[in-house]
Amino acid sequence: MEKCGFIAILGAPNAGKSTLVNQLVGQKVSIVSPKVQTTRSRIMGIAIHENAQLVLVDTPGIFEAKKKLDKAMVKEAFDASAESDAHVLVIDVTHPKLPLAQKLCEQHKKGLIICLNKIDLIEKDQLLKIATTVHGFENVSHIFMISALLADGVSDLTKHLASIMPNGPWLYPEDQITNIPMRSWAAEVTREQIFLQLHQEIPYNIFVESESWEEYDNGSVKISQAIVVARDNHKGIVLGKGGQTLKKIGQEARLELENQLERRVHLKLFVKVEEDWQERSWALRAFGIGV
Ligand SMILES: Nc1nc2c(ncn2[C@@H]2O[C@H](COP(=O)(O)OP(=O)(O)OP(=O)(O)O)[C@@H](O)[C@H]2O)c(=O)[nH]1
Numbered sequence: 001m002e003k004c005g006f007i008a009i010l011g012a013p014n015a016g017k018s019t020l021v022n023q024l025v026g027q028k029v030s031i032v033s034p035k036v037q038t039t040r041s042r043i044m045g046i047a048i049h050e051n052a053q054l055v056l057v058d059t060p061g062i063f064e065a066k067k068k069l070d071k072a073m074v075k076e077a078f079d080a081s082a083e084s085d086a087h088v089l090v091i092d093v094t095h096p097k098l099p100l101a102q103k104l105c106e107q108h109k110k111g112l113i114i115c116l117n118k119i120d121l122i123e124k125d126q127l128l129k130i131a132t133t134v135h136g137f138e139n140v141s142h143i144f145m146i147s148a149l150l151a152d153g154v155s156d157l158t159k160h161l162a163s164i165m166p167n168g169p170w171l172y173p174e175d176q177i178t179n180i181p182m183r184s185w186a187a188e189v190t191r192e193q194i195f196l197q198l199h200q201e202i203p204y205n206i207f208v209e210s211e212s213w214e215e216y217d218n219g220s221v222k223i224s225q226a227i228v229v230a231r232d233n234h235k236g237i238v239l240g241k242g243g244q245t246l247k248k249i250g251q252e253a254r255l256e257l258e259n260q261l262e263r264r265v266h267l268k269l270f271v272k273v274e275e276d277w278q279e280r281s282w283a284l285r286a287f288g289i290g291v
């Protein structure tokens with residue numbers, strides 16, 4: 001009998017949700033950075049364990065959102081949660097934000113699986129203190145202690161998730177690992193580099209769009225992408241002195257694309273200014289990824 005279900009991966013920004021999804025899938029489907037609010041929309045990673053297909057839904061971090069954009073991101077996380085068969089709350093043990101976790105547990109009547117993540121970074125006795133506190137929260141069905149980065153404890157989590165999936169046919173072909181269209185995924189790879197190479201507010205004010213994707217007979221692919229910035233002065237920052245910053249973003253993104261696509265990639269990046277892109281078409285464009 002086949003089993004299949006949706007698993008929402010929830011938690012505060014930077015808790016390690018995307019790292020965990022990538023580790024469960026065994027390949028990188030969702031971008032990761034040391035900055036908060038890297039993930040903007042729901043990204044699905046698909047994993048298989050024995051007869052169970054696990055559809056992991058990576059979500060934007062949950063926090064007290066005030067701006068329109070931020071509220072839309074947090075709503076994505078809650079919507080994903082409402083539609084799922086299982087719910088994993090990822091807690092960064094180095095910044096556990098326990099009041100937020102407690103509140104989420106209280107609201108979550110269906111039961112939450114808690115992953116205490118980044119255990120590679122703290123002492124055992126401190127971890128036990130956090131585990132004891134979390135154990136007292138309402139609606140907690142299981143607690144796992146993991147390092148998503150080092151894959152420590154992740155296989156136990158996989159086994160548990162597989163065991164609780166409902167009976168039903170697999171929803172995706174066996175070799176599919178994400179539901180994101182290639183073009184959107186390629187845009188995410190560039191956005192990840194922008195997060196890694198640029199500082200302060202810039203990464204939060206950009207949008208990357210793959211405008212064309214051309215395949216050649218020799219197996220190579222040419223991808224053109226627009227980096228859309230909200231202000232004129234941001235354009236200069238993305239370009240850098242003599243275009244050096246953009247060049248570096250392009251080089252690193254191309255390497256990652258070549259690595260994952262296993263073929264030669266020509267990546268053409270250009271920067272354009274669209275002052276009101278966030279207001280005008282935020283939901284359509286950013287949440288158009290896959291869902
Ligand atoms: N040391 C350590 N670092 C980790 C671990 N898991 C994640 N990280 C790091 O934590 C940072 C944030 O990881 P992400 O996976 O992007 O976190 P996220 O929860 O998806 O963040 P948002 O999408 O911004 O909400 C990255 O620098 C990761 O490498 C872990 O188990 N140990």
Ligand SMILES: [Mg+2]
Nearest residue numbers: 017018038039
């Ligand atoms: Mg993320």
